[in-house]
Amino acid sequence: MNVLVCVKQVPDMESKFTVSSDGLWYDQSDLTYKINEYDEYAVEEAVRLKEKLGDVTITVLSIGPDRVKEAIRKALALGADKGAHIKDDEAHLKDPFQIATIIANYAKDKNFDIIFTGMQSEDRGSAQVGALVAEMLGMNCVTTIVDFEYADGKVNVKRELEGGIKAKVTAKLPVVLTCQLGLNTVRYPTLPNIMKAKRKELKEFDVSEFLNVDPKVITLKAFVPEKKKGGIVLEGAPDEIADKLINILKEKAII
Amino acid sequence: MKLLLVGEYKNGNIDDSFYELVAFAGKLGAEAVAFFVAPTDIKPEFNGKVYVADVEKAKEYNPKVHRDLILKVAEKENPDYIVLSHSSYGWDLAPRIAYKWDAGQISEIVDVDNDGFVVPFCNAKLRRLLKPNTGKAVLTLQSGAFAPAKEGSASVETIDVDVADEGLEFTGFEVVEKGGVDLTKAEIIVSAGRGVGKKENIEIVEKLAKVLGAELGASRPVVDAGWLPQERQVGTTGQTVAPKLYVACGISGAIQHLAGMKKSNFIVAINKDKDAPISEVADVFVVADLLEFVPVLTEKLSS
Numbered sequence: 001m002n003v004l005v006c007v008k009q010v011p012d013m014e015s016k017f018t019v020s021s022d023g024l025w026y027d028q029s030d031l032t033y034k035i036n037e038y039d040e041y042a043v044e045e046a047v048r049l050k051e052k053l054g055d056v057t058i059t060v061l062s063i064g065p066d067r068v069k070e071a072i073r074k075a076l077a078l079g080a081d082k083g084a085h086i087k088d089d090e091a092h093l094k095d096p097f098q099i100a101t102i103i104a105n106y107a108k109d110k111n112f113d114i115i116f117t118g119m120q121s122e123d124r125g126s127a128q129v130g131a132l133v134a135e136m137l138g139m140n141c142v143t144t145i146v147d148f149e150y151a152d153g154k155v156n157v158k159r160e161l162e163g164g165i166k167a168k169v170t171a172k173l174p175v176v177l178t179c180q181l182g183l184n185t186v187r188y189p190t191l192p193n194i195m196k197a198k199r200k201e202l203k204e205f206d207v208s209e210f211l212n213v214d215p216k217v218i219t220l221k222a223f224v225p226e227k228k229k230g231g232i233v234l235e236g237a238p239d240e241i242a243d244k245l246i247n248i249l250k251e252k253a254i255i
Numbered sequence: 256m257k258l259l260l261v262g263e264y265k266n267g268n269i270d271d272s273f274y275e276l277v278a279f280a281g282k283l284g285a286e287a288v289a290f291f292v293a294p295t296d297i298k299p300e301f302n303g304k305v306y307v308a309d310v311e312k313a314k315e316y317n318p319k320v321h322r323d324l325i326l327k328v329a330e331k332e333n334p335d336y337i338v339l340s341h342s343s344y345g346w347d348l349a350p351r352i353a354y355k356w357d358a359g360q361i362s363e364i365v366d367v368d369n370d371g372f373v374v375p376f377c378n379a380k381l382r383r384l385l386k387p388n389t390g391k392a393v394l395t396l397q398s399g400a401f402a403p404a405k406e407g408s409a410s411v412e413t414i415d416v417d418v419a420d421e422g423l424e425f426t427g428f429e430v431v432e433k434g435g436v437d438l439t440k441a442e443i444i445v446s447a448g449r450g451v452g453k454k455e456n457i458e459i460v461e462k463l464a465k466v467l468g469a470e471l472g473a474s475r476p477v478v479d480a481g482w483l484p485q486e487r488q489v490g491t492t493g494q495t496v497a498p499k500l501y502v503a504c505g506i507s508g509a510i511q512h513l514a515g516m517k518k519s520n521f522i523v524a525i526n527k528d529k530d531a532p533i534s535e536v537a538d539v540f541v542v543a544d545l546l547e548f549v550p551v552l553t554e555k556l557s558s
């Protein structure tokens with residue numbers, strides 16, 4: 001079986017974000033990057049499938065500047081077989097339609113049976129790319145999966161809805177699956193596997209090879225929102241702020 | 256300007272999120288028509304035309320079937336925008352419509368500006384202002400961002416369900432089992448987030464809950480990691496609560512968590528990141544390491 005996993009590298013959301021000098025994105029310097037959380041589940045699920053079936057080749061794809069090679073290497077250390085880095089220093093300025101086009105053009109003649117992506121990225125959160133890739137390639141698609149099983153040429157998945165409800169869906173291959181938080185428990189890469197990953201194939205492509213469309217959405221600006229509500233902020237020694245907090249709760253007759 | 260609003264029919268009702276789409280149309284000053292897959296006798300409180308595809312025939316949600324039905328209505332009505340909620344239904348369906356309709360999509364709109372649409376960015380720490388580069392566009396709206404507008408009565412027109420899909424098959428629902436915890440009845444909830452760091456530290460938050468006579472709640476990662484059971488999860492995919500007091504310990508305040516607790520009467524957040532978006536809803540924001548602060552607070556409350 002031939003599997004593709006799409007991963008995006010994103011900054012840690014606990015970082016301090018400022019708007020970049022062109023006014024269109026966040027300032028990318030001084031940030032620590034990691035694999036988008038949703039995509040980690042995608043990698044893990046593909047690796048589990050390989051462990052179960054044996055005859056599975058997993059390709060990991062990432063679009064972005066050179067630093068995204070780290071994300072690919074991590075996925076390789078987790079058990080993927082080979083990497084495809086689509087180099088694009090301006091990837092952050094592409095819209096989801098363009099990103100999906102790049103992936104679909106890369107994938108179109110490679111006969112992937114399953115494409116795993118995250119259900120969204122932590123920074124943009126548009127939740128569009130997976131479903132768009134499926135449309136472009138004429139593949140089936142189930143989004144937001146929290147459970148996955150492969151049997152008899154089909155996949156049985158659970159798609160998460162609101163309020164603790166899941167829909168059980170069976171999909172024929174080829175299929176695009178977008179992964180939701182908690183789909184599995186992601187392993188830690190072991191040192192031998194990190195070493196092995198360094199020797200695995202990691203091909204670089206230039207984005208111009210795959211991008212042949214204009215954006216369908218334009219970013220006018222990125223900005224810092226106004227603080228909505230001025231609650232009381234307590235800072236200082238734990239002992240003092242605990243007293244202050246208790247006083248407030250007593251004054252408001254909450255405790 | 257004309258909008259096609261795609262409403263959701265859930266658990267035997269028109270979901271209230273539909274009226275948020277109506278409010279959005281109002282805010283744009285646009286004419287609107289609507290579409291539902293629902294029983295053909297629904298009566299949305301909406302002044303306009305509503306196309307209904309019979310849910311008896313369309314059955315449970317299938318994205319291609321819904322997509323093609325919506326495109327059929329779009330062909331008839333020629334709207335500028337097709338608008339959905341940014342829900343599990345909306346984000347699943349919107350990109351598929353956008354692609355076939357040859358239009359751009361803007362996801363999770365929270366506000367409208369003269370030039371474009373405002374969306375959250377980086378866990379709502381920033382925002383982006385976006386504009387479609389195509390004449391028409393598919394838009395999804397963040398749940399709760401536009402106050403529902405309910406008014407009038409619709410004229411309903413039934414449309415044929417003449418599309419099918421062999422690729423996906425719906426085989427049933429699964430509902431979280433509840434083991435006796437009912438967060439929605441709790442007067443006080445103390446919730447643990449990923450900031451607790453590890454399973455052993457849940458105890459620290461649990462002790463605080465105990466002295467306050469509170470129920471213990473959780474954010475999703477805490478449940479996903481198996482530190483607390485799913486019945487304690489607060490948020491869109493867990494419980495929606497509105498206690499007298501909600502204490503969030505080590506929770507950043509992602510929109511999906513906020514949606515489940517922001518109507519609480521009084522909110523205390525304990526977080527070491529001063530910019531964490533939970534500060535937007537917190538009445539008191541304690542900037543502290545919870546591992547240090549919570550035990551001190553618990554100690555003081557118990558004496």
Ligand SMILES: Cc1cc2nc3c(=O)[nH]c(=O)nc-3n(C[C@H](O)[C@H](O)[C@H](O)COP(=O)(O)OP(=O)(O)OC[C@H]3O[C@@H](n4cnc5c(N)ncnc54)[C@H](O)[C@@H]3O)c2cc1C
Nearest residue numbers: 448449450474475490491492505506507511527528544545
């Ligand atoms: C479709 C969908 C549905 C979802 N449904 C839900 C849902 O129902 N409920 C839900 O909660 N989430 C839900 N999520 C996930 C949500 O987007 C967030 O990922 C999640 O809420 C984050 O949980 P958290 O705040 O505990 O963790 P994080 O976002 O990782 O935040 C941890 C916080 O702890 C702080 N912290 C770290 N260490 C300490 C310390 N020692 N002391 C004090 N503070 C500390 C950090 O500053 C940070 O703000 C959903 C996501 C999607 C896409």
